Amino acid sequence: MSTRIDICKSLFTCWHKKVILSWHENIGIGMPKINEANTAQRLETFIKNKLKESGLDGYVIGLSGGIDSSLSATIAVKAVGSKKVLGMILPYLRSSDQSEKDAFKLADFLDIKAEKVDISPMINAYYEDIEKIDNVRAGNKMARERMSILFDRAFAKNLLVLGTSNRTEICLGYGTWHGDMACSVNPIGMLYKIEVRAMAEYYGIPESIRSKKPSADLWPGQTDEGELGLEYEKVDRLLYKLIEEGVADRNELNEAGFDDNFIDKTIMLINRFYFKRHLPEIADLGLKKIPDKIILSGR
Numbered sequence: 009m010s011t012r013i014d015i016c017k018s019l020f021t022c023w024h025k026k027v028i029l030s031w032h033e034n035i036g037i038g039m040p041k042i043n044e045a046n047t048a049q050r051l052e053t054f055i056k057n058k059l060k061e062s063g064l065d066g067y068v069i070g071l072s073g074g075i076d077s078s079l080s081a082t083i084a085v086k087a088v089g090s091k092k093v094l095g096m097i098l099p100y101l102r103s104s105d106q107s108e109k110d111a112f113k114l115a116d117f118l119d120i121k122a123e124k125v126d127i128s129p130m131i132n133a134y135y136e137d138i139e140k141i142d143n144v145r146a147g148n149k150m151a152r153e154r155m156s157i158l159f160d161r162a163f164a165k166n167l168l169v170l171g172t173s174n175r176t177e178i179c180l181g182y183g184t185w186h187g188d189m190a191c192s193v194n195p196i197g198m199l200y201k202i203e204v205r206a207m208a209e210y211y212g213i214p215e216s217i218r219s220k221k222p223s224a225d226l227w228p229g230q231t232d233e234g235e236l237g238l239e240y241e242k243v244d245r246l247l248y249k250l251i252e253e254g255v256a257d258r259n260e261l262n263e264a265g266f267d268d269n270f271i272d273k274t275i276m277l278i279n280r281f282y283f284k285r286h287l288p289e290i291a292d293l294g295l296k297k298i299p300d301k302i303i304l305s306g307r
Contacts, residue, residue, distance in 0.1 A: 038245040044210035051195045055087035058193045066092030069170040073110030077172040083195045085118045095122040098154045147226030151187030168192035176201040181281020201240040
């Protein structure tokens with residue numbers, strides 16, 4: 009993670025309060041501001057090294073027109089160059105036209121090649137009448153269809169699939185297992201959503217992408233915060249306390265401004281979707297863990 013500024017309770021003087029309030033608009037009270045330049049350097053080095061280790065030719069990423077995929081793509085371009093990053097735009101017939109426009113705008117901004125594949129024929133071939141299908145079920149199917157196309161394109165062009173899930177989504181399980189959460193490497197998985205916004209501003213990603221409401225664009229009018237029932241800025245602050253600071257005392261969380269319903273809903277999501285943060289569980293029969301690599305000694 010990036011170098012962080014420790015904010016101690018004993019240092020809450022008027023001057024420090026002004027500093028904290030100056031962070032509130034983009035970072036949120038209760039979370040230290042990230043060092044954008046240091047974070048960018050670490051993420052770009054990660055992407056550059058992973059490509060070198062793989063021996064492959066570049067990255068492919070699904071461009072949704074949203075801030076997360078825009079940031080991941082930007083980091084990759086800064087790390088390995090625009091010629092080694094391929095953007096895929098994968099709309100369904102009821103996807104927002106604006107999302108597609110923003111995806112192409114991002115591709116132009118980064119000077120990367122962008123290919124469009126309409127997933128409507130694949131989805132409609134499976135569902136006889138999608139209007140009768142639960143929105144979440146259909147959305148999961150679309151997410152997995154898109155990732156299937158990305159991995160197929162990766163195989164065809166000798167590329168790695170670039171991930172786009174941020175730390176907030178990973179914590180809350182807000183994503184489709186083996187869908188948008190699947191990837192080869194993920195540069196933004198340790199950035200909370202409000203940190204994604206800060207990094208997107210640092211990189212100069214178009215304001216129209218940065219300022220719009222986050223949405224997976226799974227159905228008309230869908231927004232991330234509406235579906236979650238949680239505001240990103242507030243839940244990020246709670247997640248930071250629970251995970252990074254290790255606060256496990258309900259009274260302390262209440263004193264920090266979080267009510268019991270908000271705390272309970274957040275923890276429920278973390279606990280319910282823990283499996284999305286792991287590979288599928290394998291029944292333990294007492295055998296040794298399979299090593300990542302085997303290196304023989306001798307000649």
